[in-house]
Amino acid sequence: MDDPMTRLDVPEYDDLPEDLQERIDEETEQAGFTPNVFSAFGYKPSHFRAFFAYHDALVEDSALEREEIEMLVVTVSGVNDCLYCVVAHGALVRIYAQDPHLADQLATNHRTADLGHAHEAMLDFAVKLTEEPGRITGADIDDLRVHFTDEEIWDIASVVGFYNLSNRLATAFDMRPNEEFYTLGREPRE
Amino acid sequence: MDDPMTRLDVPEYDDLPEDLQERIDEETEQAGFTPNVFSAFGYKPSHFRAFFAYHDALVEDSALEREEIEMLVVTVSGVNDCLYCVVAHGALVRIYAQDPHLADQLATNHRTADLGHAHEAMLDFAVKLTEEPGRITGADIDDLRVHFTDEEIWDIASVVGFYNLSNRLATAFDMRPNEEFYTLGREPRE
Amino acid sequence: MDDPMTRLDVPEYDDLPEDLQERIDEETEQAGFTPNVFSAFGYKPSHFRAFFAYHDALVEDSALEREEIEMLVVTVSGVNDCLYCVVAHGALVRIYAQDPHLADQLATNHRTADLGHAHEAMLDFAVKLTEEPGRITGADIDDLRVHFTDEEIWDIASVVGFYNLSNRLATAFDMRPNEEFYTLGREPRE
Amino acid sequence: MDDPMTRLDVPEYDDLPEDLQERIDEETEQAGFTPNVFSAFGYKPSHFRAFFAYHDALVEDSALEREEIEMLVVTVSGVNDCLYCVVAHGALVRIYAQDPHLADQLATNHRTADLGHAHEAMLDFAVKLTEEPGRITGADIDDLRVHFTDEEIWDIASVVGFYNLSNRLATAFDMRPNEEFYTLGREPRE
């Protein structure tokens, strides 16, 4: 099996604290394999707990649809050239949006995806907040208010922010997407 | 008093869940005032908990000195043009590094600060991981290994990542630094 | 069926000159479907002929392996955020390199692909020539000479140049990748 | 005489295939000297044929005026910092537009040239398609439609694309403009 990340040694599952093992077991059961980000974060258990607790808050207590969250993740990760997140969350876009092509479109260039006005505005904002956060002004938030509630806007910015964190850890240490992610949710050709 | 952030309404202290009130009380007691980031994150309690739990893990379980963490924060926040983080963590750099000038130097241009080779390498990496994460290669990590252990490198990248999240939330919603932060620690300690 | 491109009207197959119909027939027979770039270039037959003649010269009279050509195309197209070329030539990378994951790695960030030194140097050069052609100096060519003959270097630059043309036409007029390209070659060959 | 390009050896005229010699003879007769791009492309005859056939299609089957084509070339080549194309096509702008100053204005900064609205829009588009092709949207094409037919827009994008190819080959191999190009079409000083 490939290493979960190539630039730091990852501890063995058996050496991890029990609560990490439990979380990994759950993920493994659900996905049918252990997503490498869980093995990689085993590097530092206190950070594992914090990272996934934040992730869970973002997807469990959100005014956004899950497919919107994953669309944000893939778009941001495309801008940041983050292989792990593009491939792993690309699978999640295909699954949650039930669309086999949307993830590749967002990862390459969200302007080429077939989106409604609200999602266009959401992803334009995500790209600006990723590329040049200091240029965001009140007018950018007002533009979002045409389509989204304040809580949705908070959630959009939070997902964008969190994956600007996640992308940087994944690329710094070269976390590797599991092979399964490359094909999950793609339409089989006959 | 100034608003903690100008683009979203912030709930009253009295309306916050008890655990948030307790954390805010602790911070207020320690600082002598309530740092606005706590009031602002009251906007969404589940995210408040996740954000500060991650923050706490980064400063409490770290192979880095606290002053190194704050040097990273101010450098990254300067690159991202984030007023709240430059001013609030500027105060922390002055306090933890016991240096009244270092924060302004790092916020403006870390290349002008009077640093040893290890901290120069650390901050050069922080800037690259912030500005162009996709261009990080194994060689960048190897350069850090001249000065830092693997765990320190993990912690450096994690702090850089976390403030790339934090900077984006603070600028998206225009979180305002408390007045006190502008002057804290400016008089050199004897 | 989706339009081959969304921003200009494409002529009907029946209205195309005979030599274009013949070329389209060949491509359709080989691929099992008509790649949209052929329909789109039907917009102007004289340009259709010139574009595909150049393409053919690049792949037929080349000192490079076909998989190297396609690796260059996907890397360049990733830098230029060109959906058509990333998806269509991604399929060709999977097929010619007999590797189901390489295309997604190159499109996202060639620095994360598992490459030998020669291909690393080749793609670093391709990215620099794409992003900042005016900064190429003799030293960049000398770096390539460690791994490649002069003719190979000519061919590398020519492929990079040609897809800087191709990417701009495809994004200007929003050429759409055929659905088939998204999945072609994704199952590992045995 | 200067080398046509400094980074690869150029074959002697006598060693070129007959059809290349014929084309070079024509060009030499017309210009009074052999433009170095012809000698340089002699490096690989199959590419010579494809490159100049595409070039010929762009200028011979075009809805644009020849001076518009050359204005596009010089503007794009200025953005890409391509000496050969700025100097050689600068001469063509002076000749076709019958204006001794326009080429230097376009090469330096098309925003400083004295242009009508249509040409301003044409060159703004050319610069955007050159600098950030992935940010082109349907709105950019619609802006051009105020001044240009669909076929003209196709031709504009094609010229921009082709010189993004040409600029990259000329700078990669350091093709040198013939001395004659520097002064062709300039007003003689008395």
Next chain:
Amino acid sequence: MDDPMTRLDVPEYDDLPEDLQERIDEETEQAGFTPNVFSAFGYKPSHFRAFFAYHDALVEDSALEREEIEMLVVTVSGVNDCLYCVVAHGALVRIYAQDPHLADQLATNHRTADLGHAHEAMLDFAVKLTEEPGRITGADIDDLRVHFTDEEIWDIASVVGFYNLSNRLATAFDMRPNEEFYTLGREPRE
């Protein structure tokens, strides 16, 4: 005492021409210390005279308020990452605008400062003229005319230009802000 600049040797006060000594005496009397830029420019007396004569013309013959001039300086110097000018002119902003926080806001991100529409427009223009002078068009000047007279616009551009010069000399030779500048004009803590 710290060196006025770290990369070139600075002549002793006693070795300077009399007119430079006089100017330095005046500045020292006024500020209570000798600002390092005066000592640094002693490196070349003819340039000292020219630099400060231009500076004097900009502040003495200006249609702008002095606080506006200093706001421009700090904003431009923040964009150019110039430590000397951010710290020294930050003190002047605090003094002339009688605002202890404005300088840090402008140095970090003028979009986060509490400004009226005229000053917003002025600083947006200053940033554009600093970052991408070649993209300024007549429309940018017309936007300023909503708030400013022609002479004020001339003065704005002149201050922006002059500090683009000043920032480059200060960073090239690492001019060091005097310690006093870091705290001048800050509200005393009780």
Next chain:
Amino acid sequence: MDDPMTRLDVPEYDDLPEDLQERIDEETEQAGFTPNVFSAFGYKPSHFRAFFAYHDALVEDSALEREEIEMLVVTVSGVNDCLYCVVAHGALVRIYAQDPHLADQLATNHRTADLGHAHEAMLDFAVKLTEEPGRITGADIDDLRVHFTDEEIWDIASVVGFYNLSNRLATAFDMRPNEEFYTLGREPRE
């Protein structure tokens, strides 16, 4: 006659103070025409005096050859896309360097000019100091010391700085190069 600049009204010669008229007379006699930058700076006499006094100090009290100064000016002005300075100082490069092609090479891309190592290093530094002044470090100055004395390095940085000022005023107000500059010095001297 063309306006000296298009965005502000320029006072009549007869309305200028006597010392400005004298300077203009001298320049007109020397050049055979009045360079538009003198007419344009007549807009504000105190700035006229300061600007040209600084200019004079840079060319009259310099450790550099005059042709080196003009090479710096054209290179910097090319980076900043400044038409007036590229065209007017292009003429001066041709005259002082006695080379009819060097100016166009430097304005387009100094990496394509035929330069010795010292001038290559000088212009590489000029471009870096123009494009990203905050990234200059002591190592950049040390690289120059291989070829230049400290005073020459001061003068190089000063010329680069001054034309970063000059370029911004010329582009802000659209100063127009006199027609004569386009052709001056184009015929090689015998």
